[in-house]
Amino acid sequence: MVRRTKIVATIGPASGSAEMIARLLDKGVNVFRLNFSHGSADGHREQASIIRAVCADKKINAAILGDLQGPKIRIGDLHKESLTLLDGGDITLTIDDSKAKTDNCVSVGYKALPGSVAAGDTLLLDDGLIQLTVSGVEGDDVHCKIKVGGELKSRKGLNRLGGGLSAPAITEKDVADIELAVELKLDFLAVSFPSCADDLIPVKDKLAALNANINIISKIERAEAVASDDTLNALIAASDGVMVARGDLGVEIGDAQLIGVQKKIIRQARRANKPVITATQMMESMIHSPVPTRAEVFDVANAVLDGTDAVMLSAETATGKHPTKVVAAMADACLGAEQHPETRTSRYRIDKMIETTNESIALSAIYAANHLENVRASICLTESGETALIMSRLSSSLPIYGMSRHQQTCQRMALYRGVVPILVDLNDGEDNVYHNAMMTIADTGALQAGDRVIITCGDIRGSGGMTNTLKILEYPG
Numbered sequence: 001m002v003r004r005t006k007i008v009a010t011i012g013p014a015s016g017s018a019e020m021i022a023r024l025l026d027k028g029v030n031v032f033r034l035n036f037s038h039g040s041a042d043g044h045r046e047q048a049s050i051i052r053a054v055c056a057d058k059k060i061n062a063a064i065l066g067d068l069q070g071p072k073i074r075i076g077d078l079h080k081e082s083l084t085l086l087d088g089g090d091i092t093l094t095i096d097d098s099k100a101k102t103d104n105c106v107s108v109g110y111k112a113l114p115g116s117v118a119a120g121d122t123l124l125l126d127d128g129l130i131q132l133t134v135s136g137v138e139g140d141d142v143h144c145k146i147k148v149g150g151e152l153k154s155r156k157g158l159n160r161l162g163g164g165l166s167a168p169a170i171t172e173k174d175v176a177d178i179e180l181a182v183e184l185k186l187d188f189l190a191v192s193f194p195s196c197a198d199d200l201i202p203v204k205d206k207l208a209a210l211n212a213n214i215n216i217i218s219k220i221e222r223a224e225a226v227a228s229d230d231t232l233n234a235l236i237a238a239s240d241g242v243m244v245a246r247g248d249l250g251v252e253i254g255d256a257q258l259i260g261v262q263k264k265i266i267r268q269a270r271r272a273n274k275p276v277i278t279a280t281q282m283m284e285s286m287i288h289s290p291v292p293t294r295a296e297v298f299d300v301a302n303a304v305l306d307g308t309d310a311v312m313l314s315a316e317t318a319t320g321k322h323p324t325k326v327v328a329a330m331a332d333a334c335l336g337a338e339q340h341p342e343t344r345t346s347r348y349r350i351d352k353m354i355e356t357t358n359e360s361i362a363l364s365a366i367y368a369a370n371h372l373e374n375v376r377a378s379i380c381l382t383e384s385g386e387t388a389l390i391m392s393r394l395s396s397s398l399p400i401y402g403m404s405r406h407q408q409t410c411q412r413m414a415l416y417r418g419v420v421p422i423l424v425d426l427n428d429g430e431d432n433v434y435h436n437a438m439m440t441i442a443d444t445g446a447l448q449a450g451d452r453v454i455i456t457c458g459d460i461r462g463s464g465g466m467t468n469t470l471k472i473l474e475y476p477g
Contacts, residue, residue: 002399004418005334006030006310007327008065008277011047012038012318021054023324024317028331030062030414031310034186035318036177037069048184061410061421063187065217068174070192071167075125076100076107077154085130085149093123096140108158110165114142122161125152128251159251163223169199175206182212187411190217190243195224196231197238215240215412217277221248226261236272241415243312246280266306270393275415278303279312283330287320297333304337309392309417342395358467362390365454365470369398372472374452377401379437381426381457385409385416387467392416401441433457438473449477
């Protein structure tokens with residue numbers, strides 16, 4: 001059975017070798033993530049080269065996603081290795097580095113902090129593991145009472161419950177990393193901490209200046225980004241895809257609110273024909289354990305039932321002890337969820353008008369595939385991958401084979417739910433294109449005599465978004 005939900009794996013010290021990349025591909029990884037918050041430019045160059053080489057050797061179309069660090073607000077360097085903060089104690093956060101030389105005073109690089117908080121606000125350190133209540137603001141200093149203590153180390157993140165702390169959309173490091181992403185011809189670029197659609201403008205302008213064609217994935221992790229449907233929908237519309245980045249988002253809006261917001265983001269992204277990745281702590285225990293908890297399996301399955309295109313692994317594959325086991329466990333969880341009837345049929349847009357011919361053909365193909373007997377596959381002959389993406393917005397139990405002569409298109413389709421990218425050039429005579437497409441699938445053993453395939457394509461070769469033809473063919477055997 002073909003797994004429809006895709007897996008994104010973060011590359012790090014535990015998974016960067018050519019041997020491990022090959023094993024991860026064998027276990028089911030579809031997209032590799034380079035986390036620009038860690039490592040060097042030369043290190044990322046080496047990793048991208050290894051990934052491309054192994055994929056070429058195995059004839060697998062996998063994508064590479066570069067993840068910008070973004071303007072994450074952090075505390076500064078402590079005067080010693082760590083501080084132990086005790087419940088009920090006092091601590092001061094200061095923007096004056098010269099004061100941060102005691103256990104009761106910590107520097108913060110976010111210069112706007114004193115003017116951004118007030119007495120009674122809750123500040124969260126280290127992804128919410130440490131909680132502080134602001135007791136007052138005095139000049140450069142924010143005085144706090146420790147509500148939930150713990151061990152604090154240098155450079156940990158700082159959030160305000162409910163949001164409200166924001167920095168410039170991209171940093172100098174991000175600009176350098178965008179240039180690196182263009183150099184490496186990455187398929188996707190994840191933008192961290194956008195609060196609204198306008199925060200993507202500097203990234204788009206930089207990519208345009210470099211004449212680069214990289215799809216932007218907005219990481220939804222600010223409370224401001226989900227404060228209203230208008231803001232969220234505008235951010236989704238301005239993106240090529242989104243990521244439900246549950247770490248900082250959960251810290252800012254509270255974990256109790258997170259599950260409903262996750263479902264809303266996935267639903268709104270799919271309605272906008274945008275792919276969506278669900279991320280953060282999906283199988284966190286497998287950083288050390290060889291098996292997941294039942295709760296983690298349920299978490300992955302729940303995201304699949306929500307309709308996510310992909311589920312993501314972070315430290316589990318970057319630094320964990322069991323990279324291949326965690327990918328295999330996640331793949332099993334996805335397959336299990338995909339057996340549920342509601343993942344196999346769709347009423348998507350059944351009561352809405354269709355805007356383009358391309359969309360009409362794409363939706364008609366999957367509707368026919370779900371309701372016509374003996375259909376075993378949908379085949380999308382595509383230049384840009386757009387038709388395959390729209391087809392993947394409908395639930396179905398059948399694979400969508402996205403066939404393209406463009407390597408980049410195939411790599412991008414690796415993220416789309418239910419799409420199997422195939423790099424092939426079928427241009428050897430118009431009359432033979434449809435037959436050759438069907439035979440390409442038959443050669444994999446996926447068809448038997450009497451099986452039907454649905455094929456979509458466009459009359460104008462070389463131009464994306466021009467799909468206007470749907471054919472139904474029967475395989476003679």
